[in-house]
Amino acid sequence: MAYPALASRRFAGPLSPDQFRFFALLIALAVLLSSFALPVRADEQRGNLPDFTALVKSAAPAVVNISTTREESAGPGMNQQQIPEIFRHFFGDQMPPGFGPRGPQRPGGRTLSSLGSGFIISPDGYILTNAHVVDGADNVTVRLNDRRELDAEVVGTDRKTDVALIKVDANDLPTLDIGNSDNLEVGEWVAAIGSPFGFDHSVTAGIVSAINRTLPTDTYVPFIQTDVAINPGNSGGPLFNLDGQVVGINSQIFTRSGGFMGVSFAIPINVAMDIADQLRDNGQVQRGWLGVVIQPVSDDLADSFGLDRARGALIAEVAPDSPAAQAGLQAGDIILRAGDTDIDSSEMLPRVIGRLSPGDSIDLRVQRDGSERTISLEVGQWPESEQPGDAGSSVGNESGRLGVAVSELTADQRQQLEIDSGVLVRQVAPDSAAERAGLQPGDVIVTLAGQSIDSAATLHKVVEGLESDHPVPMRVNRDGTTLFVALRLGDAGK
Structure with a gap:
């Protein structure tokens, strides 16, 4: 109790000269120390965050803007009122690639423009971008960092990986460092x-x-997921690591609003460069083909097949006369290893096989009837028109509106189900219109909005013509039983 009393007496009156000098010295010392401490703390904060200035200065000259035009006849699609208000003033009459269905129905058609990005990979003018940026374009124009505008030729596109290679007539162009x-x-x-x-x-x-x-309809790409802000027009642009090396091509976003929501996807550069090499050398991409339909192995399936844990790719169907059939693979086999790669999940198998060239041999480690065996086979050439039995394949990318991957029925399947036409649902995207309607893998879509569905192309055409938020009947064959579901399409974007 002595301390408060002493304090009370000490500061009750005016400060003495000695006390004043003492406190002035303390204040001066505090100011001096703060002048040293603040820069140190700022430097420490800067040291904990990456600095992209050098990367941008070095890489920006090799990043290009890509604009395309194409003539389109009148048809149903998206109008200005369907674009979120916050984005409308950016677009005018231009619709960015991947931003929903194409324009409104107008008599006589119109010229559509779109914007995207790309990057130069060789001094003589080869440029990588997304296939959906240039797909169907009548004219492609590349604007360089120095503001030159050059006409570009589409060397080739690969829709399965969404990679395109284009070329401009120029030399000594800046290029980017390709990473791993x-x-x-x-x-x-x-x-x-x-x-x-x-x-x-x-x-x-x-x-x-x-x-x-x-992703549900992109079986052949092991996507890089990031939280880098990607919006319409970013498609085809490079993704860099801190060393300034390209590690991916920005391709898609997950969105419920039409804009960036914190989840974006990039195509790994290793995949893209393999595709680019094939497009440059051959003008097309060749992929290995097994001829099997596969499905994931759940815990219950693993237990029923005698596996120690859920792993591998379960063969649900083998296409007649396919490499898999010729090698003796059967429905019910579980592929545990392909070459030197353990197949921990079913989606790994199409990636491994797809990177092989037709004629390549591979050893498959397979479990059948509770025991393992090795089956060697020579992979085939991916069919020109996709068919059931393509390992992990999907026909008809409806992820933007419907949210399913489908394939045509074989003659045997049509006979077994006693239907004349339809498409088989292979995959259903989470939180999609298809999932909300109750569609399941294995369902056969027979009609939609009163129209017979005889192919993936027909399904795509019918879906593109439907209005959003307006329910339409879909007739489905499920396990031999026909039922109707009400489909209500919503807006989604890439």
Whole structure:
């Protein structure tokens, strides 16, 4: 109790000269120390965050803006009122690639324009971008960092991986350093350069959120998931690591609003460069083909087949006269290993087989009837027209509106189900219109909105003509029983 009394007496009156000098010295010392401490704390904060300035200065000259035009006849599609209000003033009459269905019905058709990004991979003018950026374009124009505009030729596109190779007539162009996407780790910093909404050379950054992501209708791409802000116009642009190396091509976003929501996907550069090499050398991509329909192995299935855990790719169907059939693979076999790769999940098998060239041999480690065996086979050439039995294949990318991957029925399937036409549902995207309607893998879509569905192309055409948020009847054959479901389409984007 002595301390408060002493304090009360000590500061009750005016300060003495000695006390004043003492407190002045303390204040001066505090100011002096703060002048040293603040820069140290700022430096420490800067040291904990990546600095992208050098990367941008070095890489920006090799990133390009891509604009396309195409003539389109009148048809149903999206009008200005269907675009979210916040984006409308960016577009005018331009619709960015991947942003929903194409324009409104207008007599006599119209010229459609779109914007995207790309990057130069060789001094003589080869440029990588997304297939959906240039798909169907009548004219492709590339604007370089120095503002030159050059006409581009589409060397080739691959829709399965959404990779396209184009070329401009120029020499001594700046190029980017190509990295190794196999070395990416979750949590690693990455940056994107592109042209969102036409704003050239916009830079965004974030981290790798996940690797080897499989999307419902993109079986052949082990996507890189990031939280880098990607918007319409970024498609086809490069994704960089902190060393300034390209590790991916920005391709898609998951969105419920039409804009960025924190989840974006990039095609690994290792996959893209393999595709680019084939397009440059052959003008097309050749893939290995087994001829099997596969499905995941659940815990219950693993237990029923005598597996120690859920792993592998379960063969549900073998296409007649396919490489798999000729090698003796059977429905019910579980592929546990392909070559040197353990098949931990079913989506890994199409990636392994798809990277092989027709004629390549591979050893498959298979479990059958509770015991393992090795089956060697020579992979075939991917059929020109897809058919059931394509390992992990999907026909008809409806992920934007319907949310299913489908394939045509074989003659045997039509006879077995006693139906004349229909398409088989292979995959259903989570939280999609198809899932909300109750569609399941294995269902056969027979009619939609009163129209017979005889192919994936017909399904795509009918879906594109439907209005959003208006229920339409869909007739489905499920396990030999016919039923109707009410389908209500919503808006989704890439």
